[in-house]
Amino acid sequence: xxxxxxxxxxxxxxxxxxxxxxxxxxxxxxxxxxxxxxxxxxxxxxxxxxxxxxxxxxxxxxxxxxxxxxxxxxxxxxxxxxxxxxxxxxxxxxxxxxxxxxxxxxxxxxxxxxxxxxxxxxxxxxxxxxxxxxxxxxxxxxxxxxxxxxxxxxxxxxxxxxxxxxxxxxxxxxxxxxxxxxxxxxxxxxxxxxxxxxxxxxxxxxxxxxxxxxxx
Amino acid sequence: xxxxxxxxxxxxxxxxxxxxxxxxxxxxxxxxxxxxxxxxxxxxxxxxxxxxxxxxxxxxxxxxxxxxxxxxxxxxxxxxxxxxxxxxxxxxxxxxxxxxxxxxxxxxxxxxxxxxxxxxxxxxxxxxxxxxxxxxxxxxxxxxxxxxxxxxxxxxxxxxxxxxxxxxxxxxxxxxxxxxxxxxxxxxxxxxxxxxxxxxxxxxxxxxxxxxxxxxxxxxxxxxxxxxxxxxxxxxxxxxxxxxxxxxxxxxxxxxxxx
Numbered sequence: 001x002x003x004x005x006x007x008x009x010x011x012x013x014x015x016x017x018x019x020x021x022x023x024x025x026x027x028x029x030x031x032x033x034x035x036x037x038x039x040x041x042x043x044x045x046x047x048x049x050x051x052x053x054x055x056x057x058x059x060x061x062x063x064x065x066x067x068x069x070x071x072x073x074x075x076x077x078x079x080x081x082x083x084x085x086x087x088x089x090x091x092x093x094x095x096x097x098x099x100x101x102x103x104x105x106x107x108x109x110x111x112x113x114x115x116x117x118x119x120x121x122x123x124x125x126x127x128x129x130x131x132x133x134x135x136x137x138x139x140x141x142x143x144x145x146x147x148x149x150x151x152x153x154x155x156x157x158x159x160x161x162x163x164x165x166x167x168x169x170x171x172x173x174x175x176x177x178x179x180x181x182x183x184x185x186x187x188x189x190x191x192x193x194x195x196x197x198x199x200x201x202x203x204x205x206x207x208x209x210x211x212x213x214x215x216x
Numbered sequence: 217x218x219x220x221x222x223x224x225x226x227x228x229x230x231x232x233x234x235x236x237x238x239x240x241x242x243x244x245x246x247x248x249x250x251x252x253x254x255x256x257x258x259x260x261x262x263x264x265x266x267x268x269x270x271x272x273x274x275x276x277x278x279x280x281x282x283x284x285x286x287x288x289x290x291x292x293x294x295x296x297x298x299x300x301x302x303x304x305x306x307x308x309x310x311x312x313x314x315x316x317x318x319x320x321x322x323x324x325x326x327x328x329x330x331x332x333x334x335x336x337x338x339x340x341x342x343x344x345x346x347x348x349x350x351x352x353x354x355x356x357x358x359x360x361x362x363x364x365x366x367x368x369x370x371x372x373x374x375x376x377x378x379x380x381x382x383x384x385x386x387x388x389x390x391x392x393x394x395x396x397x398x399x400x401x402x403x404x405x406x407x408x409x410x411x412x413x414x415x416x417x418x419x420x421x422x423x424x425x426x427x428x429x430x431x432x433x434x435x436x437x438x439x440x441x442x443x444x445x446x447x448x449x450x451x452x453x454x455x456x457x458x459x460x461x462x463x464x465x466x467x468x469x470x471x472x473x474x475x
Contacts, residue, residue, distance in 0.1 A: 050373055050466060070464045075379035085374040098378040137374070144378060
């Protein structure tokens with residue numbers, strides 16, 4: 001789905017990504033792991049053009065990202081961030097920001113896909129628990145019907161139980177055909193969720209640990 | 217009665233500066249030196265400006281001198297705005313554009329519709345009021361918008377990641393900044409006459425103008441200031457959005473807000 005070709009990102013004289021070449025297939029969950037500061041988030045943000053590379057080319061579905069309208073790309077490639085960023089108002093208002101024309105049935109369906117009760121639509125977003133809030137952000141992205149999901153350490157602030165719920169939800173989405181690129185520093189989580197793992201260290205995709213995991 | 221101030225009177229009024237400096241000294245605020253310097257500087261600047269204005273607006277002098285004065289004020293105000301809000305990127309040209317827009321709107325209405333006759337005597341002080349207030353509003357709006365986008369970067373990027381164009385993603389923060397910049401002016405306008413008598417009116421009454429006439433002039437000045445601040449802030453906010461976001465709808469790296 002994504003092809004990275006000698007992609008370099010330089011920030012304040014430092015190479016955050018250093019000639020990274022990688023191929024992320026459409027099927028399943030691809031995990032990018034590595035210590036903090038390794039360039040994982042940057043790699044993810046390049047995929048929906050919240051950042052742009054200093055050198056190299058990234059292709060999505062065979063086309064260079066530069067040739068794609070970023071607004072169209074971002075609706076095809078959704079993103080869930082490390083810290084949930086709820087907008088003011090209800091859960092429904094949050095989903096309406098993503099898809100102003102969505103009916104409450106469509107919003108309810110998006111909540112269900114994110115393992116949330118559709119009855120939450122009327123709740124103030126800020127009254128949700130941490131796990132619910134992160135899944136609301138996932139639902140907010142799903143309501144735009146993306147074909148790819150970028151997950152940036154989405155469970156780093158969650159307790160064990162909501163973390164496992166999120167992982168199951170993501171697996172379910174992947175099984176339904178959504179491409180998932182998941183960034184985490186947690187190797188145990190990587191082993192649990194990944195169909196394949198890439199390892200980043202100091203901006204290098206060192207010893208590309210492509211592990212066709214063969215999940216149980 | 218025409219209240220004129222003699223040089224002796226001016227000297228005696230310096231006692232008031234001494235009161236302020238004395239309070240600073242008594243309470244150990246460490247501000248007395250600053251108070252004295254500020255007062256001396258203000259007096260020097262006012263005397264210089266008074267001398268220049270006497271030359272510029274004197275009878276028979278071409279109105280172009282007054283326009284040149286207005287242009288100089290615009291340029292100076294833009295540099296002051298940039299200095300006061302150094303964390304707002306590339307504010308100088310934006311401030312110039314916004315002051316010019318405010319000048320076109322306000323001077324266009326006041327002189328185009330003959331609310332005031334266009335003379336050096338009316339143009340210079342009215343433009344001064346307009347530019348002075350616009351400068352404060354520019355600094356407020358520019359700082360607030362930059363701070364909002366810096367502090368709420370997560371939220372803004374979440375909106376961008378949902379496919380919103382940068383202009384739309386920035387809308388809630390633009391509104392917050394505009395409200396913050398305009399509210400003080402609206403509050404001042406509401407309280408005028410009840411809580412305080414504004415400077416222009418006080419000056420006119422002291423100079424012997426009939427109170428009703430002073431009130432009418434003051435009302436026009438207040439409306440001028442309202443329109444000027446609204447025009448300036450909206451130009452600043454929309455202009456800043458174009459600069460803080462890239463053409464491909466990414467939010468640029470922003471400096472951390474100044475303490």
